[in-house]
Amino acid sequence: MRGEQRIFVEAVRRYCARHAITVELRSGGWLIVMHKGGRRHFALGYDIGLNSAIAHRIASDKAATADILALAGIPAVAHTLFSNPARAGLAPQAAAQAAMRDLLRQHEQGLVIKPNTGSSGQLVFRARDATGLARATEAIFTASLDVAIAPFVTIEEEVRVVLLDGQPLVVYSKQRGADWHHNLGAGATALLLDRGEMREACAAIAARATSAIGIRFASVDVIRVEGRWLVLEINSGVMMEALGRQHRKVVEEAYAAALDAVFA
Numbered sequence: 001m002r003g004e005q006r007i008f009v010e011a012v013r014r015y016c017a018r019h020a021i022t023v024e025l026r027s028g029g030w031l032i033v034m035h036k037g038g039r040r041h042f043a044l045g046y047d048i049g050l051n052s053a054i055a056h057r058i059a060s061d062k063a064a065t066a067d068i069l070a071l072a073g074i075p076a077v078a079h080t081l082f083s084n085p086a087r088a089g090l091a092p093q094a095a096a097q098a099a100m101r102d103l104l105r106q107h108e109q110g111l112v113i114k115p116n117t118g119s120s121g122q123l124v125f126r127a128r129d130a131t132g133l134a135r136a137t138e139a140i141f142t143a144s145l146d147v148a149i150a151p152f153v154t155i156e157e158e159v160r161v162v163l164l165d166g167q168p169l170v171v172y173s174k175q176r177g178a179d180w181h182h183n184l185g186a187g188a189t190a191l192l193l194d195r196g197e198m199r200e201a202c203a204a205i206a207a208r209a210t211s212a213i214g215i216r217f218a219s220v221d222v223i224r225v226e227g228r229w230l231v232l233e234i235n236s237g238v239m240m241e242a243l244g245r246q247h248r249k250v251v252e253e254a255y256a257a258a259l260d261a262v263f264a
Helices: 007-018 052-057 060-069 095-106 130-142 198-214 239-245 248-263
Strands: 021-028 030-038 040-046 078-082 111-115 125-127 149-153 157-164 167-174 189-192 217-226 228-235
Touching: 007 030, 007 239, 007 248, 021 248, 030 078, 030 217, 052 060, 052 198, 052 228, 060 078, 060 149, 060 198, 078 095, 095 130, 095 149, 111 130, 130 149, 130 189, 149 167, 157 198, 157 248, 167 198, 167 248, 189 239, 198 228
Parallel strands: none
Antiparallel strands: 021 030, 030 040, 078 149, 111 125, 111 149, 157 167, 157 217, 167 189, 217 228
8 A cells, every 4th residue: 555545644634625734745655744834743654743752662662561551550461572682782592582481381372472563463473382482583583673472362352442632532343353363454344332331441441551651642452351451552653544444434533633632
């Protein structure tokens, strides 16, 4: 998909047309420059420019997010960071590998190995044994990325909450496809939650999570494991392309609310 074809870009364009804001697309549509009067505002990728630099960096770091949520007493899936051994000045690789194998021994269902930064479910593996663990970490390290390792859990429900200043704009459950991934891009479908106990519970824990890291506009993935809701991840760049193909109006209204906050 080219940057200028994204639903996000069209949502920004429509908003700006309604509010007499000039729009320029640069970098193939991935950089959006908005002009109103003497003011200029940028959106890059799916970052609309509301979040502070430190909140964005924390949300982009799965292990750091998990650590902060734990400090705040918010139920969340633990993520352990293992830095790429190619980077200088780190602990010996053998020690890191031993620590990974120790995590594997602690979790009978196996581990989920993923890049510590990034989204969309790319390079995400489940390892049930030492061989699978080695292959997964090698694949991620080859891409010059650090690794976050989490225990594999059986997910009963997964819900994504898009929030602005702690208030839910969009809440939807992810109905998994044939495999264990819940990403919409991997075949899952979205079911909007307009009301009900599940929506309220997920919105509440998501609001606590965004408050803990000090982020204004974000999406929070919340999962139910053994009847208990846990935060899985926080995403600073609010990407809703797949959802927008099913519920375009809902997505455009969410982006419009964020842009209202930008230009207030």
